[in-house]
Amino acid sequence: MEFKDYYKTLDVPRDATVDDIKKAYRKLARKFHPDVSSEPDAEARMQEVNEAYAVLSDPEKRAAYDQIGRGHQPGEEFRPPPDWDAGFEFSSRGFSPSEEAAFSDFFSELFGQMGGGRARYHTGGGEFRARGEDHHAKVLLDIEDAFEGATRQISLRAPRLDAEGRVTVDTRTLNVRIPKGVREGQVIRLSGQGSPGIGGGPAGDLLLEVHFRPHPRYRPDGRDIRVTLPVTPWEAALGAVLSVELPGGSQKVRIPEGAQSGRQLRVRGKGIPGSPPGDLLLEIQVVLPSARNPRAREIYETMARELPFDPRRDERA
């Protein structure tokens, strides 16, 4: 396990005041906010910053960390000495147990077990009974999965109570069936797959937020799917029946005569399945053949001579 320098993570000196730490945390929270940050690893960095703040903002955790951290360098191999935490009493502030479960092994080793097991929940005997905590995770899918449904393997780090009532963090893997027809941003609830209950209480739920990987052709819009459809000038001018590849198989689509670039065709019910199903929205993009070939050039020149066509006429009117 590598030693983590939380002061370095927050870029504060070791004698920083509580206010300095809060100020540094806010500055970094803004910098790495996943919704607005342009940093490539913003989410991971925000997690590190949260972890550092969870320790340094809490006087007990900070004091214990300072005590064991003397003389250690970041990245250095580290094992906490036995009973290192004697004399400290930890409590969880600000971050929930499931948020803390996402922190590093270094954090879990030091603080995940709530100070070596002194802070225990009572189990059995009806002393204390509570529903387990709900967990929240993102699941990344391909758009094709929304058409056909999919089964995904998801790994979660979650707090767990051991037989003696101590909180430990473990990793578990679940196989989850994603129902056909899911949309970007929807949340799937798996009852009873969150944290186990305490003292015989029911387990919490697992909530999975659905996100789609960007696709080179399909652009989801709710249950509608937008696709750019390249067509030749003669298909656009004369109309045509074209085959469009979709996740559920190919679909024949009629292009009306006189279709222009940018025009949108709606094929009802051919988007993501559901009640009601989404639509397929085809955006026509007329693509010109190159005039480098002498024959192609001749055809363009014939059109230029014989077609009375001026696309800029309206601009002059």
Add this chain to the structure above:
Amino acid sequence: MRDDDVLTGAVIEETWLTVEQMAKICTVEPQWLRHHLEEGLFPRTECVADTWRFTGEHLRRARRMREMERVFDAEPELAALVADLLEEMEAMRARLRRAGLD
């Protein structure tokens, strides 16, 4: 993988969450949610037979507002304004993606 190893979930927007369920997921007190509802900081929520109904969209909003309040000590109205702006930004980004410009 055996079929009985596979878990099947329910999509929340086809059901909905109560104040208590939302509070648990977002690790806030139900009173925090009720206060934000009363102040109109959760648009597009509906109350049927005295029960507030939340969707997956509200879940993201609640988590964002809670984060703003916790990290920056933001007033609820400011946290809601930030959530509004982030939602607006998401909608604009989605429009860019749909137009193939992102």
